[in-house]
Amino acid sequence: MSAEHDRLFIRNFSLTLVGLVLFTIVIILAALAIHNQLEPSENPAREAARLDRLQPVAGVFAGETGRAAAAAAAAAAAAAEPQVAFGGSLDGALIYERACASCHEVGAAGAPLMVANAWAGRIEQGMETLVANAINGIGAMPPRGGRRDLSDEQIEISVAYMLDMLD
Numbered sequence: 001m002s003a004e005h006d007r008l009f010i011r012n013f014s015l016t017l018v019g020l021v022l023f024t025i026v027i028i029l030a031a032l033a034i035h036n037q038l039e040p041s042e043n044p045a046r047e048a049a050r051l052d053r054l055q056p057v058a059g060v061f062a063g064e065t066g067r068a069a070a071a072a073a074a075a076a077a078a079a080a081e082p083q084v085a086f087g088g089s090l091d092g093a094l095i096y097e098r099a100c101a102s103c104h105e106v107g108a109a110g111a112p113l114m115v116a117n118a119w120a121g122r123i124e125q126g127m128e129t130l131v132a133n134a135i136n137g138i139g140a141m142p143p144r145g146g147r148r149d150l151s152d153e154q155i156e157i158s159v160a161y162m163l164d165m166l167d
């Protein structure tokens with residue numbers, strides 16, 4: 001091998017190395033440029049793992065006693081919900097039969113019977129007053145006929161039903 005040949009080889013080899021180094025730098029710069037343009041993406045697996053870490057370490061299982069206590073608490077909450085009479089029915093006839101007829105059908109406690117002349121003077125007061133008196137109670141009639149779970153709307157509907165019965 002001649003010295004000339006060696007020199008040529010070293011020169012070419014060096015040029016190749018320099019070329020490769022430059023190429024590497026270019027690739028790195030390009031990668032950085034692209035990376036900076038990308039939105040930083042949320043890793044859903046990492047988010048799930050984070051939420052998982054925030055979970056309480058353990059639930060308390062209090063056995064049958066605990067279950068019974070939970071059921072009792074739920075029942076108490078349900079009972080505390082305001083209950084509307086007759087499942088909230090807006091059927092005037094149904095409400096009248098079940099809550100008003102006991103007095104108004106027989107004249108109990110001096111309740112006006114369901115005949116026109118018993119109501120003549122009362123009707124003059126107007127629907128609003130009749131309903132208000134039925135809600136608040138009047139004379140021997142207790143508020144809402146004694147059914148405090150009747151809504152204002154239900155009282156109004158049953159009064160309207162009673163007045164309809166008169167003619």
Ligand code: HEC
Nearest residue numbers: 099100103109110111122130133134138139140141145158
């Ligand atoms: C416990 C018996 C009783 C029950 C139950 C009852 N009422 Fe009466 N009601 C009366 C009596 C007594 C009066 C007459 C009061 C008075 O004028 O002194 C009356 C009067 C009324 C009047 C006339 C009020 C006025 O201003 O003149 C209306 C309207 C009325 N009742 C509606 C109802 C409705 C609706 C129901 C059912 C939700 C009902 N009542 C249930 C006893 C009862």
